[in-house]
Amino acid sequence: MPPTTEKTRTRGAPQRPGDRIFAAASTGSGVLILVILAGVAAFLVSEAWPAITAPAEDIPGDDSFVVYVWPLLFGTLLSAFFALLIATPLAVAIALFITHYAPRRLAAALGYVIDLLAAVPSIIFGLWGVAELAPRTVEPTRWLEENLGFIPLFEGPASATGRTILTISLVLAVMILPIITSVVREAFLQTPRLHEEASLALGATRWEMIRMAVLPFGRSAIVGGAMLGLGRALGETMAVAILLSPSGNVSFNLISSANPSTIAANIALTFPESSGLTINVLIASGLVLFAVTLLVNMGARAVINRRREFSGAN
Amino acid sequence: MSTTPTTSESREAGPVGPDKADLQPARLTHGSLPRRAAPGVLLAAAVLGAALWLLGVFGPVAATLLAAALYTAGLYLWSRSVEGARKAFDRFVTAMVTSAFLLALLPLVSVLFTVFDRGFERFDAEFFTYSMRNVVGEGGGVHHALFGTLIITGLATLIAVPIGMLTAIYLVEYGRGRLARYITFFVDVMTGIPSIVAGLFAVALFQLFLGPAARMGVMGAVALSVLMIPIVVRSTEEMLKLVPNELREASFALAVPKWRTIMKVVLPTAAAGIGSGVTLAIARVIGETAPLLVAVGMTTSDNFNPFDGRMATLSVFSYTQYASPGVPPVFSLDRAWAAALTLILIVMVLNLLARLIARFFAPKTR
Numbered sequence: 001m002p003p004t005t006e007k008t009r010t011r012g013a014p015q016r017p018g019d020r021i022f023a024a025a026s027t028g029s030g031v032l033i034l035v036i037l038a039g040v041a042a043f044l045v046s047e048a049w050p051a052i053t054a055p056a057e058d059i060p061g062d063d064s065f066v067v068y069v070w071p072l073l074f075g076t077l078l079s080a081f082f083a084l085l086i087a088t089p090l091a092v093a094i095a096l097f098i099t100h101y102a103p104r105r106l107a108a109a110l111g112y113v114i115d116l117l118a119a120v121p122s123i124i125f126g127l128w129g130v131a132e133l134a135p136r137t138v139e140p141t142r143w144l145e146e147n148l149g150f151i152p153l154f155e156g157p158a159s160a161t162g163r164t165i166l167t168i169s170l171v172l173a174v175m176i177l178p179i180i181t182s183v184v185r186e187a188f189l190q191t192p193r194l195h196e197e198a199s200l201a202l203g204a205t206r207w208e209m210i211r212m213a214v215l216p217f218g219r220s221a222i223v224g225g226a227m228l229g230l231g232r233a234l235g236e237t238m239a240v241a242i243l244l245s246p247s248g249n250v251s252f253n254l255i256s257s258a259n260p261s262t263i264a265a266n267i268a269l270t271f272p273e274s275s276g277l278t279i280n281v282l283i284a285s286g287l288v289l290f291a292v293t294l295l296v297n298m299g300a301r302a303v304i305n306r307r308r309e310f311s312g313a314n
Numbered sequence: 315m316s317t318t319p320t321t322s323e324s325r326e327a328g329p330v331g332p333d334k335a336d337l338q339p340a341r342l343t344h345g346s347l348p349r350r351a352a353p354g355v356l357l358a359a360a361v362l363g364a365a366l367w368l369l370g371v372f373g374p375v376a377a378t379l380l381a382a383a384l385y386t387a388g389l390y391l392w393s394r395s396v397e398g399a400r401k402a403f404d405r406f407v408t409a410m411v412t413s414a415f416l417l418a419l420l421p422l423v424s425v426l427f428t429v430f431d432r433g434f435e436r437f438d439a440e441f442f443t444y445s446m447r448n449v450v451g452e453g454g455g456v457h458h459a460l461f462g463t464l465i466i467t468g469l470a471t472l473i474a475v476p477i478g479m480l481t482a483i484y485l486v487e488y489g490r491g492r493l494a495r496y497i498t499f500f501v502d503v504m505t506g507i508p509s510i511v512a513g514l515f516a517v518a519l520f521q522l523f524l525g526p527a528a529r530m531g532v533m534g535a536v537a538l539s540v541l542m543i544p545i546v547v548r549s550t551e552e553m554l555k556l557v558p559n560e561l562r563e564a565s566f567a568l569a570v571p572k573w574r575t576i577m578k579v580v581l582p583t584a585a586a587g588i589g590s591g592v593t594l595a596i597a598r599v600i601g602e603t604a605p606l607l608v609a610v611g612m613t614t615s616d617n618f619n620p621f622d623g624r625m626a627t628l629s630v631f632s633y634t635q636y637a638s639p640g641v642p643p644v645f646s647l648d649r650a651w652a653a654a655l656t657l658i659l660i661v662m663v664l665n666l667l668a669r670l671i672a673r674f675f676a677p678k679t680r
Contacts, residue, residue: 018571044511120661121629122601122602124429127636210407238633279526289511293508
């Protein structure tokens with residue numbers, strides 16, 4: 001059926017000027033998007049180039065650009081990784097709750113409530129983190145230092161303000177939770193109903209049905225959603241800029257007051273007061289961030305799309 | 315496909331193992347908990363937790379956690395002894411999944427409560443009618459920042475919506491082959507551009523023409539539109555795909571040209587969904603801080619010309635008031651929270667508006 005309609009549409013209809021203009025305009029804006037994305041990369045590279053080629057003594061910290069950006073990149077990856085570690089299992093559980101546990105009638109409303117988390121501007125998460133969350137983490141981190149101090153992550157000494165990488169990871173986890181949840185939820189909703197019913201009919205409990213029918217079906221969505229969340233956590237700026245008290249060192253210690261900063265937060269904190277080559281250095285560090293998030297996002301989309309093509313649903 | 319064999323395997327393994335089939339005639343049913351078992355255990359755990367809290371043994375948070383743990387463990391053990399391990403584990407997972415959802419609500423409630431609680435301190439008429447010009451210490455407001463936010467977001471919408479909608483039309487109505495696939499993929503990738511990188515892009519773009527000190531409202535609008543375009547494309551595309559093909563074919567059958575079919579048939583049918591998607595996209599970018607901080611900067615006076623110098627915006631206002639407070643910091647902090655409250659109210663109204671548009675302008679299906 002589709003081929004015939006396709007043929008008549010292209011062969012039969014005469015090309016009017018309106019048609020041509022409209023087709024050109026819409027194709028043009030599609031191409032424009034590709035141009036914009038290429039432009040983002042090109043302009044960043046052109047402004048970053050002076051910093052990458054500059055002699056070491058002109059870079060802040062009197063060392064090469066790589067030495068400048070490495071602790072920031074480390075902090076970015078560290079906080080995003082732990083945010084992901086916290087958020088992914090929670091997101092999967094929430095998606096399961098919305099799709100398979102909550103009463104049918106409530107499910108849509110509950111999904112909307114989780115989406116509300118995504119609507120809160122990041123600056124507000126930052127203010128909230130400083131005012132509410134950070135003070136509450138002081139006691140637990142002390143406990144971690146005393147009882148689990150032998151693990152390098154909790155070596156301490158525990159920060160007295162709570163403005164640590166651990167707190168950042170918690171805030172980032174809250175921020176990426178709705179993103180992962182929505183991707184995973186979509187996949188869980190598409191689980192073939194027959195698989196679920198067959199599983200239940202063979203006597204599986206609800207959890208066994210989920211483990212054997214729903215989770216395998218949604219596995220790539222979980223991976224893809226987690227990577228999308230990772231991309232978001234890597235680029236998150238204001239919450240980190242407000243919350244973290246950075247010192248620029250490289251350490252896996254999550255709870256001390258000497259924390260590595262992140263690329264995005266460092267740009268937001270230093271950009272307004274900088275001039276000259278420092279701006280180029282900051283743009284170059286932004287380029288590094290852009291490259292990392294681009295890779296992560298492309299990977300995530302590739303995983304999600306591959307699943308879409310092979311999924312048993314179609 | 316692989317689920318079926320696994321299911322039957324565990325089904326066989328279940329009864330053979332623990333069932334003492336040779337000692338007594340096969341039991342075809344097994345025990346189950348009474349219907350109100352789960353709510354009953356929950357009630358008991360809650361009462362115990364509340365009692366411990368009221369007696370002062372634990373704080374409210376610890377008591378809640380303890381009650382949740384007691385409920386989970388109690389129901390698991392009871393179910394295990396009556397219904398067997400599989401059923402018990404099922405109940406355990408149910409409890410865990412439910413508590414994960416409740417745990418996620420915790421930060422949402424806490425954020426909203428904090429913002430409303432602290433923001434109302436300065437949420438008054440002066441706050442919305444004064445700018446920060448010549449204000450030291452008490453007083454002052456967000457008149458300049460509120461309009462700055464509206465102007466910059468409006469400009470970003472003007473840039474992003476036509477590009478985004480036309481691209482979506484291309485993808486759904488025209489796009490075939492490799493170009494369409496590339497655009498779809500890169501729109502997805504573009505969704506993940508960090509907001510600060512979008513800000514740096516605007517800075518780098520304008521720096522080439524205007525020199526390194528350029529800060530303008532329109533730079534912020536460009537940065538925001540980079541963030542907004544992929545959202546608009548995505549939502550519009552989804553909505554256009556929902557328009558039934560029969561409508562298009564009926565229109566073609568009446569010899570209506572393709573572009574008029576799109577304008578008069580496809581777009582009006584999808585109008586409600588597109589409007590709601592655009593509103594959500596505006597809500598997404600209106601709270602952005604980082605790109606505006608680097609591309610637009612901050613000022614204390616009214617400046618409503620986006621092509622001339624720095625402008626104030628609500629989010630950056632909130633940040634600067636927090637980051638560099640005055641000598642008694644309390645006035646600055648109050649202003650920061652009041653600006654945050656304004657922002658969150660705008661975002662919520664936009665979200666609500668999107669729902670209403672989707673509901674009331676939806677095409678009549680019958």
